[in-house]
Amino acid sequence: xxxxxCPGCVAAGPAAERAARRAGLPTHELILPTxxxxxxxxAVERLLNARPEIAAAxxxxxxxxxxxxxxxxxxxxxxxxxxxxxxxxxxxxxATIAAQGNDGLTxxxxxxxFAMMNVMLLSIAVWSGASDSTRDFFHWIAATxxxxxxxxxxxxxxxxxxxxxxxxxxNMDVPIAxxxxxxxxLSLYETMTGGAHAYFxxxxxxxxxxxxxxxxxxxxxxxxxxxxxxxAALEPNRVTRIDGDTRVSCPVDEIVTGDMLWLAxxxxxxxxxxxxxxxxxxxxxxxxxxxxxxxxxxxxxLTAGDVLLSGPVTLRTSVDAKGSTLRRLVYLAALAEGxxxxxxxxxxxxxxxxxxxxxxxxxxxxxxxxxxxxDLYHALTIAIATLIIxxxxxLGLAVPAVATVATGRLFRMGILVKSETALExxxxxxxxxxxxxxxxxxxxxxPPAEMPDGPRRVLKAxxxxxxxxxxxxxxxxxxxxxxxxxxxxQEHRGKGVCACCAGRPVALGNGAWLxxxxxxxxxxxDAAYLLERRERAVPDAMPALxxxxxxxxxxxxxxxxxxxxxxxMAADLPVDHVHAEVDPEAKQKLIRDLQAQGRRVVMxxxxxxxxxxxxxxxxxxAPGTALEASxxxxxxxxxxxxxxxIPTVLRxxxxxxxxxxxxxxxxxxxxxxxxxxxxxxxxxxxxxxxAMSSSSITVTLNALRTK
Amino acid sequence: xxxxxxxxxxxxxxxxxxxxxxxxxxxxxxYSDPAGDAQRILLEEDDAPRP
Numbered sequence: 043x044x045x046x047x048c049p050g051c052v053a054a055g056p057a058a059e060r061a062a063r064r065a066g067l068p069t070h071e072l073i074l075p076t077x078x079x080x081x082x083x084x085a086v087e088r089l090l091n092a093r094p095e096i097a098a099a100x101x102x103x104x105x106x107x108x109x110x111x112x113x114x115x116x117x118x119x120x121x122x123x124x125x126x127x128x129x130x131x132x133x134x135x136x137a138t139i140a141a142q143g144n145d146g147l148t149x150x151x152x153x154x155x156f157a158m159m160n161v162m163l164l165s166i167a168v169w170s171g172a173s174d175s176t177r178d179f180f181h182w183i184a185a186t187x188x189x190x191x192x193x194x195x196x197x198x199x200x201x202x203x204x205x206x207x208x209x210x211x212x213n214m215d216v217p218i219a220x221x222x223x224x225x226x227x228l229s230l231y232e233t234m235t236g237g238a239h240a241y242f243x244x245x246x247x248x249x250x251x252x253x254x255x256x257x258x259x260x261x262x263x264x265x266x267x268x269x270x271x272x273x274a275a276l277e278p279n280r281v282t283r284i285d286g287d288t289r290v291s292c293p294v295d296e297i298v299t300g301d302m303l304w305l306a307x308x309x310x311x312x313x314x315x316x317x318x319x320x321x322x323x324x325x326x327x328x329x330x331x332x333x334x335x336x337x338x339x340x341x342x343x344l345t346a347g348d349v350l351l352s353g354p355v356t357l358r359t360s361v362d363a364k365g366s367t368l369r370r371l372v373y374l375a376a377l378a379e380g381x382x383x384x385x386x387x388x389x390x391x392x393x394x395x396x397x398x399x400x401x402x403x404x405x406x407x408x409x410x411x412x413x414x415x416x417d418l419y420h421a422l423t424i425a426i427a428t429l430i431i432x433x434x435x436x437l438g439l440a441v442p443a444v445a446t447v448a449t450g451r452l453f454r455m456g457i458l459v460k461s462e463t464a465l466e467x468x469x470x471x472x473x474x475x476x477x478x479x480x481x482x483x484x485x486x487x488x489p490p491a492e493m494p495d496g497p498r499r500v501l502k503a504x505x506x507x508x509x510x511x512x513x514x515x516x517x518x519x520x521x522x523x524x525x526x527x528x529x530x531x532q533e534h535r536g537k538g539v540c541a542c543c544a545g546r547p548v549a550l551g552n553g554a555w556l557x558x559x560x561x562x563x564x565x566x567x568d569a570a571y572l573l574e575r576r577e578r579a580v581p582d583a584m585p586a587l588x589x590x591x592x593x594x595x596x597x598x599x600x601x602x603x604x605x606x607x608x609x610x611m612a613a614d615l616p617v618d619h620v621h622a623e624v625d626p627e628a629k630q631k632l633i634r635d636l637q638a639q640g641r642r643v644v645m646x647x648x649x650x651x652x653x654x655x656x657x658x659x660x661x662x663x664a665p666g667t668a669l670e671a672s673x674x675x676x677x678x679x680x681x682x683x684x685x686x687x688i689p690t691v692l693r694x695x696x697x698x699x700x701x702x703x704x705x706x707x708x709x710x711x712x713x714x715x716x717x718x719x720x721x722x723x724x725x726x727x728x729x730x731x732x733a734m735s736s737s738s739i740t741v742t743l744n745a746l747r748t749k
Numbered sequence: 750x751x752x753x754x755x756x757x758x759x760x761x762x763x764x765x766x767x768x769x770x771x772x773x774x775x776x777x778x779x780y781s782d783p784a785g786d787a788q789r790i791l792l793e794e795d796d797a798p799r800p
Contacts, residue, residue, distance in 0.1 A: 080788035080792055083785060083788055083789065101785060102781065104782045104783055148775060148780065149772065152768060152772065156764055156765070156767065160764045163760060176753070
C-alpha cells in the first residue's frame with residue numbers, strides 16, 4: 043500500500059496544504075500609498091481576507107504595503123479593483139521585497155548591548171577598587187562574555203576590513219577591526235597573567251556604538267530602496283493583450299515578439315512596437331524632449347516610453363519585454379562608470395589620513411619605549427593602549443550618524459537619497475542644469491479661452507471623476523473653478539467619461555468616441571469644445587529656481603525642444619543660460635565641458651534622453667514622475683513633482699557636509715588629548731571607556747544639528 | 750565577598766533573560782512594522798497573530 047492511498051493521508055492532504063499555504067511566504071504584494079490609520083488596516087484586511095482565493099493578507103503600515111498569501115501567479119487585478127472601490131489606491135508591487143534584510147545586524151546589536159552592559163558592570167567593580175583574586179575573577183567572567191560576543195558581533199567589521207586589505211586599500215573598518223582585535227588580545231593576556239588593565243568593555247562598547255551606526259544606516263537605505271521600488275510600481279506593469287477575440291491582462295514581462303497589445307489613451311507604450319491602428323497622437327518628450335505632440339499613422343514605430351494621447355490603439359510588438367528591458371539595463375550599466383564611482387567619500391579620505399597616522403604613532407611608541415626601557419611587554423602595552431584610546435569609534439560614527447539624520451529628514455519630505463555619497467557630492471555643487479520638458483515644464487490640456495464658465499464647471503466635475511492622466515492634466519488649468527454636481531457618471535475605459543448634468547448629457551473624452559474627430563473634446567449638451575494641449579512651467583519652478591539663485595548657483599536649461607519653445611519658457615523663469623535642440627550625446631558633452639571648466643554640475647532630468655547626462659554629471663536628481671531608467675541613473679529622486687525639494691536637498695547636503703567635518707574635528711580634538719597621555723603610558727581602561735563613550739555621544743548629538 | 754557567588758550569576762541571568770526576550774521578538778518579526786503595531790492596538794476585532 044502506497045502512502046498516497048492511505049485514507050488518513052488523503053484526508054490530511056488539503057488541510058496540510060492549506061496550513062502550509064497559511065504558513066507560507068506571501069505570494070503577492072500590493073502597495074497602498076494612502077493608508078495611514080487603524081481603520082485603513084482593518085478595512086483592507088477584512089476585504090482581502092473575505093475573498094476565498096486569499097489565504098492570508100496582512101498590512102504593513104510602515105511600508106504601506108499589504109502582503110497576500112494566495113496561489114502563485116494569480117492575477118491581482120480584481121483585488122486592486124475591489125480596494126479602489128472602497129477608496130484605497132492600490133498598485134501591484136513588482137517583486138515582494140524580502141522582509142528586513144538587516145535582522146542579522148540587529149541581532150548583533152542586541153548581543154553587543156547585552157555583553158557591553160554586563161562587562162561594564164564588572165569593570166565598574168574593578169575600577170572602584172576590586173583587587174587580587176576578585177579582580178582576576180571578574181576579568182575571567184568578562185573574558186568569557188566578551189570574546190565570543192566580540193567575535194560574533196564585530197564580524198561585519200572584520201569582513202569589510204579584510205576585503206579592503208585584500209584590495210590593498212584602507213577603509214574605516216581596518217583601524218576599527220584592529221582596535222577590537224588588539225583590545226581583546228591584550229585583555230586576554232592581562233587576564234591570564236593576573237594583570238591590572240583589561241580593556242574588554244572598551245572592545246565591546248566600540249562594537250556596540252559602531253553597530254548602532256551601521257543598523258541606522260542600513261535601515262535608512264532599505265527604506266529608501268523600498269520607496270524607490272514603490273515608485274517604480276506606479277508605472278503599470280500589466281498590459282492588455284489581444285488573444286484572438288478576447289482581451290487578457292498580463293504582466294509586461296510576459297510580452298513576446300508579435301503580441302497584439304491594446305493601449306488606452308494616456309498609457310505609456312510598454313515595449314517597442316508597430317502601430318496597427320490607423321492613426322495615433324503621441325507625446326515623445328521622454329525620448330526627444332519635444333513638447334509638441336506628434337501624429338503617427340499605421341505602420342509607424344512606437345518606442346517604449348512614448349505616451350499615447352489618443353486612443354485606444356492597437357500595437358504589434360517588435361521585441362520581447364525581456365529583450366528590451368535587458369538591452370536598456372545593459373546600456374545603463376555600461377554608463378554607470380560615472381562620477382560616483384570615481385568619487386572618494388569623506389570617510390575614506392579620513393580613514394586614509396587617520397589609519398597611517400595612528401598606526402605610525404603606535405609603532406613609534408612601541409619602538410621608543412622598547413629602546414628607552416628595553417621592556418618589550420611594557421612597550422607593546424603602551425602601543426596597544428594608544429590604538430584603543432584613539433577612538434576609531436567617533437570617526438566611525440562621524441559620517442553614518444550625519445548621513446542617517448540627513449537622509450531621514452529628506453525622506454520624510456519625500457526626497458529619496460539613493461547613493462551613499464550623493465549628499466557629499468551635492469554639497470560641492472555650484473551649477474544646476476535642468477532639462478526643460480517634464481522637469482521644468484509639463485504639457486497639459488487647457489480649455490479654450492472662449493469657453494464660458496458653466497461648461498468649465500462641468501469640465502472640472504468630469505475631469506475629477508476620472509483618474510486618467512489626461513483628465514488629471516485638465517484639472518491643473520481649472521484650479522479656481524468650482525465643480526458642478528453630476529449624476530450617473532460613467533467612465534468608459536480608454537474612451538472618456540460621460541454623465542448627466544441637469545438633464546443634459548455631458549461628456550469628456552476622445553474625439554473618435556464622441557464623433558468629433560481627433561483630439562480630446564468636452565461636450566456639454568449641444569456645444570463641444572476642443573481641449574488644447576499646451577506647455578506650461580510647473581507651479582513650483584519659479585520659487586525653486588529663485589531659491590537656487592539666492593544660493594549662488596548658476597542655472598542652465600537644456601532641452602531637445604526647439605529654440606522657440608525654449609526661449610519662451612526661459613523668459614518666464616530665472617534661467618542664466620539656455621541650450622536648445624540638443625540631443626542626448628550633446629547634453630552629455632555640454633555637462634562634460636562644464637565640468638572640464640572646473641564646475642561641479644548637478645543635472646535634474648526626467649527623460650530617457652537625459653540618462654546619459656544624469657550619469658555624466660557630478661550629481662543627479664530626477665523627479666518622481668521620471669521614467670524608471672532615469673530614476674535608476676539619478677542619485678536623488680523627488681517623490682511627487684516638487685522642484686522646491688531641490689534647494690532643500692542642496693541646503694541639507696551642505697549642512698551635512700559641515701557637520702561631518704565638525705565631527706572629524708571633534709574626533710581629532712579627543713585624540714589630541716588622549717594620544718599624549720597614552721604615549722606617556724598613563725592610559726587606563728577607565729580613560730578609554732570615558733573617551734570612547736563621550737566622543738561617540740558628542741558626535742551623534744552634533745549630527746542631530748543637521749538641518 | 751561570598752555574596753558575589755550569588756549576585757554575579759543573578760546579574761548575568763537577568764541580562765541573559767533580556768537578551769533571550771530580545772531574540773524572541775526579533776524572531777517573531779516584531780520590528781518590521783512599528784507604525785502598524787502602534788495602530789493595531791486600536792482595532793476592535795481580535796487581531797490574529799502574524800502568519
